[in-house]
Structures are given as structure tokens and as C-alpha cells.
Amino acid sequence: MTAMTILVSRDGDAGILHISGDITSGSEGDLMKAYTQASDAGATAIVLDFSGLEYMNSGGIGLLVTLLVRAQRAGQRLMAIGLTEHYRQILSLTRLDEAIEIHDDEAAAMAAVTA
Amino acid sequence: MTNIAPDDPGTRSEANWAKPVDRLSAAGVSGAKDDAVSGKRVSGPLQGFGQLWQKTFKAPLTGVDLTPEAVVAIWKDAFPTFWPTGQKFYAPLSGITPGEVALLEIAPVPGAPVKLSTGVMVLYADDESFTFMTPEGHTLSAWITFSAYREGDVTVVQAQALERPSDPFDELAYMLGGNRMNNRFWQQTLQNLARHVGVAEPVVETQIVCIDKNRQWRHVNNLRNSATVRSAWRTMTSPLRKLTGKG
Numbered sequence: 211m212t213a214m215t216i217l218v219s220r221d222g223d224a225g226i227l228h229i230s231g232d233i234t235s236g237s238e239g240d241l242m243k244a245y246t247q248a249s250d251a252g253a254t255a256i257v258l259d260f261s262g263l264e265y266m267n268s269g270g271i272g273l274l275v276t277l278l279v280r281a282q283r284a285g286q287r288l289m290a291i292g293l294t295e296h297y298r299q300i301l302s303l304t305r306l307d308e309a310i311e312i313h314d315d316e317a318a319a320m321a322a323v324t325a
Numbered sequence: 326m327t328n329i330a331p332d333d334p335g336t337r338s339e340a341n342w343a344k345p346v347d348r349l350s351a352a353g354v355s356g357a358k359d360d361a362v363s364g365k366r367v368s369g370p371l372q373g374f375g376q377l378w379q380k381t382f383k384a385p386l387t388g389v390d391l392t393p394e395a396v397v398a399i400w401k402d403a404f405p406t407f408w409p410t411g412q413k414f415y416a417p418l419s420g421i422t423p424g425e426v427a428l429l430e431i432a433p434v435p436g437a438p439v440k441l442s443t444g445v446m447v448l449y450a451d452d453e454s455f456t457f458m459t460p461e462g463h464t465l466s467a468w469i470t471f472s473a474y475r476e477g478d479v480t481v482v483q484a485q486a487l488e489r490p491s492d493p494f495d496e497l498a499y500m501l502g503g504n505r506m507n508n509r510f511w512q513q514t515l516q517n518l519a520r521h522v523g524v525a526e527p528v529v530e531t532q533i534v535c536i537d538k539n540r541q542w543r544h545v546n547n548l549r550n551s552a553t554v555r556s557a558w559r560t561m562t563s564p565l566r567k568l569t570g571k572g
Contacts, residue, residue: 235470235485267341268449268456268470272487275370279377279537299345304448304458304468309371 225253230262235269261292362444373466373489375496393473
């Protein structure tokens with residue numbers, strides 16, 4: 211298992227979480243802390259950058275639901291970038307793609323934020 | 326919210342996940358009286374109507390010398406036998422493997438004349454856990470993960486659900502007692518599993534958190550897929566179908 215690390219950055223109105231390693235249910239504390247940090251300055255969108263993701267199990271997918279609820283409650287859009295084809299399929303299978311906006315990369319996500 | 330279980334995946338293969346599917350098929354199941362699942366789509370916590378709950382039930386297998394992998398293998402192999410009396414789980418012939426569908430017959434209340442016909446899809450499975458996702462029409466739009474892990478020297482078994490009642494009727498039933506019944510269901514399941522592997526007096530710890538108090542009115546139309554309504558209709562019309570040779 212590869213420990214998850216998250217770097218938080220800011221691009222305009224969006225807070226970006228650059229995620230590396232594995233996401234499992236044990237990642238909850240770090241993920242929510244990073245979300246809070248990304249939201250601190252009034253971000254209207256949260257972008258999850260999965261380009262460093264190595265593995266995500268069903269516990270990790272469950273965390274995305276929790277994160278989505280928090281973002282919706284705060285009036286934020288939740289976006290995902292850098293997903294491999296496999297994890298795009300998982301988000302489609304679980305129907306998370308009906309609420310999480312999926313873009314190829316940061317530029318595409320930022321274009322959607324400012325559109 | 327506290328999420329307790331460490332769920333280090335036993336393997337890291339894409340094979341742990343179900344393949345993308347548009348409509349479910351219960352062709353790999355035999356024995357069930359009714360197939361209310363084939364042709365339906367899966368429906369997770371985002372597609373439900375009612376409040377969103379996370380429920381965690383866990384039981385330490387104190388005094389039992391079994392690894393998490395061994396316990397999960399036992400759980401997968403004999404999953405239906407751990408369910409409370411009167412509830413039926415028709416496992417897929419190929420077992421609990423990703424993408425397979427199982428059918429269920431559940432009594433909404435003990436001794437009820439109407440059995441609810443529904444099912445689940447195996448969304449994910451590895452050596453230490455497996456996850457079910459419900460189809461459209463199920464009373465709950467949910468994922469539930471069954472897992473085992475080590476806590477010190479003890480193996481702990483856990484069931485963790487992320488669930489919303491699917492439609493307004495389901496939400497009302499949930500508020501009027503369905504929620505508590507659902508809790509008892511999984512508490513009894515863990516107790517049965519723990520007894521099966523040798524725990525004399527199993528103790529189940531329960532943690533319930535409401536993650537989203539809002540109801541999703543945009544999903545009020547889930548009523549049209551209601552397995553409760555379908556099962557009640559089938560029960561009422563059963564004599565007529567027998568007379569006409571269609572049931």
C-alpha cells in the first residue's frame with residue numbers, strides 16, 4: 211500500500227487537491243483536512259487531481275460521496291481531472307459522474323470554472 | 326464522522342472492480358421466485374431520495390485465530406447463512422465476485438405476508454473486503470462494504486453502509502422503524518458470523534452518522550421503480566396469475 215499524500219494549490223476561484231498514492235477509507239482524515247484547506251479562501255470549485263493516484267478501493271469511492279456532500283452543502287462544484295480510463299469507468303459505474311464533473315486536465319477544469 | 330476500518334487492499338488489480346454495465350442481469354442466479362433486478366440500473370447513494378446515512382457495525386472476533394483474509398473468505402462462501410432468519414439471499418452461481426448479481430427476498434417487517442424482491446450487484450471484491458451496490462427499485466440506494474481487519478491482536482469484522490432511502494415511501498418507512506430494523510439486520514448478521522467462527526458471546530459496536538439531512542426531491546420519481554410496490558402488486562395478483570397460468 212502506498213500512503214496517500216495531498217498537495218493543495220489555488221487557481222482563481224478553484225481549490226485544487228493534487229492526490230498521490232492510494233485512497234482507501236483510511237484516507238478520510240487527510241482528504242477532509244485538505245478539502246477544508248482548499249475551501250478556506252472561499253473556493254467556488256474544488257478540483258480533485260487524480261494524476262498521481264495509484265489505487266482506489268470501494269472505501270475510497272465512499273469518501274468521494276462524503277466529499278461531494280460537503281462541497282454541495284458549501285455551494286461548490288466538485289471536479290475530477292487526471293483520471294485513468296479505469297477510474298473513469300469506476301466513476302461511471304458508480305454513477306458518481308452524474309455529480310462530479312470530469313475533465314481531462316487542469317486547463318479544461320479551469321475553463322469550465324470560468325465559463 | 327469517523328471511519329474506522331483500515332482497508333488495505335489485498336490485491337491491486339483492476340479485476341477487483343465490476344466491469345461497466347448499463348443494465349443489470351440476474352441470469353447467473355437460480356432459486357429466486359421473482360427477478361426484480363434484470364434490466365435495472367444500479368442506484369447508489371447519489372441517486373436516492375432520503376437522508377444520507379453512514380452506518381458502521383463492527384464485531385471483534387476475540388479469541389479466534391483467523392486472519393482477515395480467512396474470515397472474508399468464509400463470509401463470501403457462506404454469505405446467505407449469516408443473514409437473520411426469514412431473509413433470503415440467492416447468491417450468484419459463480420460466487421461473490423465483481424459484477425455478479427444476487428437476488429434477495431426480504432420481509433419488510435417480521436412475519437409480513439409480502440416479501441420484497443430485490444437484489445444487489447457486487448461492485449468490488451478483494452481478499453479483505455467486498456462491496457454491494459443496490460439496483461433501482463431497492464428500498465435503499467446504497468453501497469455496503471463488508472470487511473475484516475486487524476486491530477492489535479484481534480481480527481475485527483465490519484459492515485459499513487452508505488445509504489439513502491430510495492423514494493418518499495421508503496423514507497417514511499425508514500423513519501417509522503425501517504432504520505432500526507436495518508440496524509438490527511446487520512447487527513444480527515455480524516453476530517451470526519462471529520458465532521460461526523467461534524465467538525461465544527459476540528458484541529457488535531454500532532456507529533451511525535447522518536451525512537446529509539437534505540432530501541433529494543429531484544429523485545422523487547424513483548417511486549416508479551419501487552420494488553415495494555412491485556412486490557405488493559405481485560402478491561395481490563398472485564391468485565389471478567395462477568388461475569390464468571401466468572404465475
